[in-house]
Amino acid sequence: MTAPSASPGQAERAAISRNYRPPGAVVIEIENVTKLYKMGEEIVHALRGVSLNVSRNEYLAIMGPSGSGKSTLMNMLGCLDTPTSGKYHFSGKNVSTMTDDELADIRNREIGFVFQTFNLLPRSTSLANVELPLIYAGLSPGIRRERAEQALRDVGLGERMMHKPNELSGGQRQRVAIARALVNRPSIILADEPTGNLDSRTGEEIMQLLEDLYEQGNTIIVVTHEEDIARHARRVVRLRDGLIESDARQA
Amino acid sequence: MKRLLYEFTESFRIAWTQIRANKMRSLLTALGVIIGIVAVTLMGTAIRGIDTGFQNSLALLGDDVLYIQKWPWGPVEDWWNYANRPVIKTRNADEINRIIGNTPNSLLEVAVPVSGRGSTIKVGDARVSNVYTIGTSADYAKLSAADYREGRLFNDSESTAGTAVCVLGCDVADALSPTRSIIDQTVYIDGHPFRVVGVFAKQGEFLGLFSFDNQAVLPLAAFSKYFSTKQNAELRVKVRDKTRMTEAKEELAGAMRRARGQLPGERDNFSINEQEAIRAQLDPIKKGIAFAGLFITGLSLFVGAIGIMNITFVSVKERTKEIGTRKALGARRLSILLQFLIEAVSICLIGGVVGMIVAYSLFAVVRSGAPNFPVEFSPDLVVVSMMVSIVTGIVSGFAPAWGASRLDPVVALRYE
Structure with missing residues (x-):
């Protein structure tokens, strides 16, 4: 927590230093992970043995056609799901054996989600939407408000705090969602087709925002099937039939 | 602990927004509880009225007086043993x-x-x-x-x-x-x-x-x-x-x-009689009336509770995606459980308060119209019916809220 007397600039620096680990410190360690689903009688191998490391301040895109296991991998990375076999360590903690509530706490503290459909609460203001993760983190109303306002200003929505989602444009809604993802200062931001419901120009703005967040030191994982979007990332992981097909860095 | 408190206030805020957003639906659901609470409360006033009537009547006999009489108070089977006294x-x-x-x-x-x-x-x-x-x-x-x-x-x-x-x-x-x-x-x-x-x-x-x-x-x-x-x-x-x-x-x-x-x-x-003998005879009758009355009126409350359960199931279904989102943002099972329980309890409480007001108005009308009619309203009746409302909300909201809390976040997020 920042000291009450700190100016916004200092608060920001303090926030960054709290989560600061040298680039290269491993955040996500996935080793030979598999996932089986039962679809009626049929058993689906969504992941057949995936190994992947993600370090702090990486900008990663996960690509693949539908059925490649891309969504399953994303759910796994987001701690929404646990692997059938294999190891998953998040910041050194073994996630594969955690209970539902422990996973919820990891998601709350470590992961910021950005969804294709924004997933904002329709009847709550931007501010209330952004405060939501902080409620589950158990922060007091004053701190919640302060942090949520800051996050909204950071995404350029300082003037839209009391607006409800239906009073905002698509791009603004996604900005609120990104503010919500940022507000608890997570280790990674996990964006699932973040521009899928936006026109290309707005999409480009959102990608620019993610770029800025990356520049500020955040770790970003984008799941997409669009090459244009993946081009923003510094590293692209391609999946096919539940296996990693390629894992390449790009400029 | 603090976290739970914040989740509580958040749940009440959400419940209030939901109720306001679905006014008609909430009203109709609350109506079931209103009718139930009115029925139970009025029955309560009647039972209490009868009880007070009994007590007052017995007090007239005096609780420190013994009556020596030829016949005992209460039924006798071998009346021939008494007739010749x-x-x-x-x-x-x-x-x-x-x-x-x-x-x-x-x-x-x-x-x-x-x-x-x-x-x-x-x-x-x-x-x-x-x-x-x-x-x-x-x-x-x-x-x-x-x-x-x-x-x-x-x-x-x-x-x-x-x-x-x-x-x-x-x-x-x-x-x-x-x-x-x-x-x-x-x-x-x-x-x-x-x-x-x-x-x-x-x-x-x-x-x-x-x-x-x-x-x-x-x-x-x-x-x-x-x-x-x-x-x-x-x-x-x-x-x-x-x-x-x-x-x-x-x-x-x-x-x-x-x-x-x-x-x-x-x-x-000879027989020595006292008010206790009458009390002993009247008590089972009084209890029988109370039990039957509360059971029958309780049924109407039960119907109201089913309405609450139904609406909570609908609410969970409609907001599956929201549940998924909340879970993704860090809501634990208890958080989701609380949210829907509080929603159910809030509707019940609204029903309870309105029901109480209606019951009190009816009581006041009866009191002024027929002063001798045995009804009696008391503050603890208010407390009791509020408790009944809360319990009704918890009981009827529990199954759907429990289901919501156990939803798999992946499945819930995919739900359209």
Whole structure:
């Protein structure tokens, strides 16, 4: 927590230093992970043995056609799901054996989600939407408000705090969602087709925002099937039939 | 701990937004609870009213008075064993009083003979028939906790002399002389003139069967002289310490046996009655009424609860994606459970409050329209029905809320 007397600039620096680990410190360690689903009688191998490391301040895109296991991998990375076999360590903690509530706490503290459909609460203001993760983190109303306002200003929505989602444009809604993802200062931001419901120009703005967040030191994982979007990332992981097909860095 | 508090307030905020967003639906659902609460509350006031009626009636008999009579209160199967018992006479009271006087540390205070019959009382053109007229001693004052609206009871000398004076129940007094005080007027009891020395304050009815305000009390000697020479009576015996009723009863049985000269081993040829006997008989009836009444009205509340459960299931279904989002943002199972439970409880509480207001209005209407109708409203009824509302909400909201809390976040997020 920042000291009450700190100016916004200092608060920001303090926030960054709290989560600061040298680039290269491993955040996500996935080793030979598999996932089986039962679809009626049929058993689906969504992941057949995936190994992947993600370090702090990486900008990663996960690509693949539908059925490649891309969504399953994303759910796994987001701690929404646990692997059938294999190891998953998040910041050194073994996630594969955690209970539902422990996973919820990891998601709350470590992961910021950005969804294709924004997933904002329709009847709550931007501010209330952004405060939501902080409620589950158990922060007091004053701190919640302060942090949520800051996050909204950071995404350029300082003037839209009391607006409800239906009073905002698509791009603004996604900005609120990104503010919500940022507000608890997570280790990674996990964006699932973040521009899928936006026109290309707005999409480009959102990608620019993610770029800025990356520049500020955040770790970003984008799941997409669009090459244009993946081009923003510094590293692209391609999946096919539940296996990693390629894992390449790009400029 | 703090986190739970914040989640609580958040849940109430969400519940309120939801209820406002679905006004019609919430209203209709709450209506089920409203009807349930109104039914249960009104039944509660009725049961309480009946209970108070019972208590008041029993209090009229006096909780520290034993009645010696030929027949016991309550049903008897072997009536032939009672029918041949000797009649209790007024002189038995004197005998018992003598025995009490000779017993050190007696638990009994005084025995009062009471003979009674129905009479017609007239003053001028006004007449009241079927007045329960009793003859008794001046010790009657020690039995009856009743106050006097005017005047007094006859005194010892009037009692001994058999002076023609009487004390009237307030209903009799009002019927005979509605406009002015009846004190010192002469009334004709079955044709015999009596001077009125007192009027009792209002006492009420005994179980709606017998009115204590429809009495006339005369000195026993006067009663015997004009109305009955047989000296038949019942005895009312005041007990010093009402916490030792059982011992007092035994002592009185002994005294009465001595007065009657009964032999050891002989069965008592009289009955000692007390208000407890009536209470013992009435209690099961009262409980039966209460149970049946609450059960039947409880059914309507149950229907309301089913409505709440249904609407909570619908709400969970509609907001599956929201549940997924909340879980992704870090909501634990308990958070989701609380959210939907609080929503169900909030609707129930609204129903409960409105139901309470409706019930109270109905009660007020009944009270003003029919003052004698046995209903009674009390603050603890409010507390009880609020508790009932909350419990209803928790019970009926639990299954859907539990289901919501166990949803797989992946599945919930995919739900459209």
